Amino acid sequence: MLNNLPPLAPFRPRLLQDLRGYNVEKLGRDVGAGATVGIVALPLAMAFAIASGLKPEAGLWTAIIAGFLISALGGTSVQIGGPAGAFIVIVYGIVERYGVANLLIATASAGVLLFLLGLFRLGTLVRYVPVSVVIGFTNGIAVLIALSQVRDWLGLDIAKMPGDFFSQISTIAHHIGSLNPYAFGLGTLCVIGLFVWPRLWAVDSQFRRQLEHVDTMSALKATSRLPAPVVALVTLSLLAWAMKLPVETIGTRFGGIPQGLPALALPEFSWQTVKQLVTPTLTIALLGAIESLLCARVADQLSETPKHDPNQELMAQGVANFVVPFFGGMPATGTIARTVTNIRSGAVSPIAGIVHAATLAAVVLIAAPLAQHIPLAVLAGVLLFVAWNMGEWREFGRLKHFSNHYRLMMLSTFLVTIVFDLTVAVELGLVLACLLFVRRQSDIFRADPLPQLDPDVVQFRLYGSLFFGAVSKIDPIVAAVEKSHAGVRVELDASQLISLDTSGLDSLEQLHKLVAKRGGQLVLNHLNPQPASLIERSGFGARLRGENASAEHA
Structure with missing residues (x-):
């Protein structure tokens, strides 16, 4: 009977394949792309960690360690791994209910599960999740991310935000009188700047045309290449520091970011604890698998590199998620925004992802003390922008073109994600998909x-x-x-x-x-x-x- 089982997936990182025929020209493209993505990842990694109820360095070292491992061991050529916005709601709920130590155990356990999924060639199963369910929970997570940032965006005097939707709304409404206009102004300027900056430098923009004949155009063009989140982070942090605005910063809340390598720490492990963390573990593994393979498919469409190997990608995600908790990290997966940036910056191999991790590490080790001046309202603005881009809002307007079955699956998954839990939402979506498929086939x-x-x-x-x-x-x-x-x-x-x-x-x-x-x-x-x-x-x-x-x- 055992002889009839399919063979295990070979552990063959894409990096080994891409290094064949590698040359200086490809190295130059990868270094440029990796450095660009590393700069883009800096504010996002801190923002994702803070929004998840963790310290900013948890996000930074996750982006560095997991980003390196996913690129070095993964099954794609250009995907960038690290902390993702989709995990914010999940991680915050786990931290609030089980504590940070148990989050680390759940993340490591999810890493083992992800590795086994890839090893036993189950990477293709993720493709069976209906697109309506994916859109539903993605939009639901985007709403929850935006809601979780209202406290820091408005500068509200709230010691700790609750984890569930209705309690968050009630808490915000109860403390709305403590609104800080300076924080609100910084956060709003950040969001506006993130929308406006890329449009200013678009090829067909009026602003760019007016500057075509200016002598300093070359310098301005170099400025235009800076990622919008970095421009917003630097300019608004300088503004708040120079004007001594009374807003909460990374330094006032967390005491800054340690300048040095993270310490290796083993979370306290027991089988009794693991049994209680089954649901969080499955949630992290399920979301990590879906996000990473969706990201890999996007990379396949945008890049001319070979198609991804889903099983190898899951094994790499498993290794990364198993390792990062020992350095105080958070769950990691493939990240669509950073992967797209990597591709558009000219990346051709996983070397770009490795350079991205090295760039982040260099910034953290050299410039960590400067991070204490970053206003939390600015990071909230970055995440509000991420939430807006993450949601596929046009799909709501297109619902009228689809069947009642599609509408029911998408809207129910969306609402259950917001009100209850992502795991429940995905389970409900899959059950509905099966029931509606049975009905549709029986009608045929x-x-x-x-x-x-x-x-x-x-x-x-x-x-x-x-x-x-x-x-x-x-x-x-x-x-x-x-x-x-x-x-x-x-x-x-x-x-x-x-x-x-x-x-x-x-x-x-x-x-x-x-x-x-x-x-x-x-x-x-x-x-x-x-x-x-x-x-x-x-x-x-x-x-x-x-x-x-x-x-x-x-």
Whole structure:
């Protein structure tokens, strides 16, 4: 029996393949792209960690360590790994309910699960999650990310935000009187700047055209290449520091970022604790798998590099998520925004992702003390922008073009993600998808009567799949048999019957018993391979042939 199992997936990082024929020209492109993405990742990594209820260095070292491991061991050429916005709501809920130590254990356990998913070639299973479910929970997470940033955006005097949706709204409403106009102004300027900056330097923008003949245009062009989040972070932090604005910063809340390598720490582990963390572990693993493979598919579409290996990618994600908790990190996965930036910056191999991690490490080790001046309202503005870009809001307007089944799956997943939990939402979405698929397939099956040329013969043609959800559709045949005289011959044309399950087989056997009880014959004509195989393996085909042969001899 063990010999019939599929072989395990080989551990073959894409880096080894891409290094064949690697040259100086490719290295230059990768270094430029990696440095650019490293700068982009800096504010995002801190913002994701803070929004998740962790210290900013947790996000930074996750981006560095996991980013390096995912690029070095992954199954894609240009994907960038690290902390992701999708994890904010999940991690915050786990920290609030179980504590940081248990988050680390859940993340490491999820890493083991992810590695096993890849090792046993289950990477393709993630593709079976319906797109309506993915859009639903993605939009739901975007709403929750935006809501979680309202406290820092408005500068509200709230010691700790609760984890669930309605409690957050109630807490914000209760403390709205403590609004800090300076924090609100910085956060709003950040959001506006993030929207405006790339449009200012677009090829067809009026602003760029007016500067075409200015002597300093080359310097301005160099400035235009700076990522918008970095421009917002630097300029608004300088503004707040120079004007001594009374706003909360990384320094006032966390005491700054340690300048040095993270210490290796082993979280306290026990099987009793692991048993309590089954749901958080599954949530992190499920979301990490979905996000990383969706990101890999986006990279395949935008890049000319070879298509990704989903199993190798999951194994790399597993290694990264197993390792980062020992350095105080948070869950990591593939990140679409940074991956797209990497591709557009000219990356051609995983070396770019390794350079991205090295760039981040250099910035943290050299300039960590400067981070204490960053206002939290500015990081909130960055995450509000991330949430806006993360959500696929146009899909709500397009719902009118789709079926009620699609609307039900997307909207229910969206609402349950917001009100309850991502895991519950995905489970509900998959259950609904299965139920609606069963209903749709049962609607397709039908048994149509054929013209009755001989009063001793009842003929029907079967269409579609005869399975457990469609067995009631053969009732017209039963009714026709019951109305006919004894000794009737029932012929079923199965040329359009594409599949049959054991419930469908049982319904045919019950029909056969009814026909035999009335002294008649049941004949199945033109069987396709799958129905024929099941009928033969069950012995039903032999019984039919034997009885029909006996009737002909009689």
